Amino acid sequence: MLTVPSRAGIPIASVRVALVPLPTPHHDSLADCEVHQVRLHAATLPAEAWIDAELDAGPAASAGASEGKKKQWGWTLFSTQVPLDSALLVGAREAALVAYATDANGERQELQTAWNLRGVAEASWGVVKVKLAPEA
Amino acid sequence: MTDPRMSADKILPPDATPATKEEHLKHLPALQCVRLSNSLLHRNLLTLSTCSEFPLNCEICDPVEDAVVERSSSVSVKGYAVGSKGAPSCSLALDGPC
Numbered sequence: 001m002l003t004v005p006s007r008a009g010i011p012i013a014s015v016r017v018a019l020v021p022l023p024t025p026h027h028d029s030l031a032d033c034e035v036h037q038v039r040l041h042a043a044t045l046p047a048e049a050w051i052d053a054e055l056d057a058g059p060a061a062s063a064g065a066s067e068g069k070k071k072q073w074g075w076t077l078f079s080t081q082v083p084l085d086s087a088l089l090v091g092a093r094e095a096a097l098v099a100y101a102t103d104a105n106g107e108r109q110e111l112q113t114a115w116n117l118r119g120v121a122e123a124s125w126g127v128v129k130v131k132l133a134p135e136a
Numbered sequence: 137m138t139d140p141r142m143s144a145d146k147i148l149p150p151d152a153t154p155a156t157k158e159e160h161l162k163h164l165p166a167l168q169c170v171r172l173s174n175s176l177l178h179r180n181l182l183t184l185s186t187c188s189e190f191p192l193n194c195e196i197c198d199p200v201e202d203a204v205v206e207r208s209s210s211v212s213v214k215g216y217a218v219g220s221k222g223a224p225s226c227s228l229a230l231d232g233p234c
Contacts, residue, residue, distance in 0.1 A: 010219035015226050017213055053213070079214040079231065086208040097211070101226035103219035109226060123225035126215060130230065131204045 011104040012076040016050040018042055018099075019082055021092035022129070035096075039111050039125045042098040053080035053099070089132060099126040203230050 023034075024041035056077035082097060089095060100109040113124045205211050215228030 010222055010224070012217040012219050012224060012226075015215070015217050017228065053215075055217075076217045076219075077214065078217060078226070078228075079212065081210045082213055083210045084205060084207055089207055097213055097228060097230075099213070099215060099226050099228040101217035101219070101224040103222065103224040105222060107219075107222050107224055109224045121223075123223055126226050126228040128213075128228055128230060130211065133204055133206045135207065 010107075012055065012078075013102050013104045013106075015053040015055065015076075015078045015099055015101045017053055017080055017082055017097060018045050018050045019084065019088065020045070020096045020098055021089050022094040022096055035124075035127050036112055038096045038098060038127050038129075042096075042125065043111055051080055051082060053078040084132075090135075092132060094129055094131055096127050096129045 020038055020042050022038070024037050027037055027040040027044075029036060029040055056079070084095070100111075102108045109125060110123055111125055113122045212231035213228050214231045215226055217224060217226035
């Protein structure tokens, strides 16, 4: 059967997730909001701070696999376990989990999309915040 | 929970000007921050991403997440990524009930 690749879809090769204690040090930026500061700080983390998430290959397709098996549709689900390093979180009451994706062409997700009212083409690094249980 | 099909026009006053639209959006409860872009419309199609993700334009609303996690443990994270037009994007959420 002839398969027609998507014109725009590019397989995701990896998703990396890191833990960032809050608050973060302030980084000079035009945007002063918390989530942007979190992203800026995450960008300074060393490579070992990032965890490679497990990608869900999906049925009969695999991101990063041989050309014939690369998925031609957009979505790639991922999951991972992020250890909460107690030493890293000393004194912190909150933390943020930050993620970015890289596609099969080596393009990395943009750190912060330029703000616009309707949020068109928003593709900033994903961030989710959690509260930490009180220290014992 | 935000209706993924909801558009900006449905939540804004019909006589809103561009300036009042922005002001209106600033005062929406965080969970009602409607994803206004096509890319975020996709994100809303997954239940996991509708309740614990930062809103689209972070300058509009505060982050939304009330989960409390134990220290010295680990958290399960899940999400999705898409490699559209050479601009990969991903969105994540805690794995569990919101």
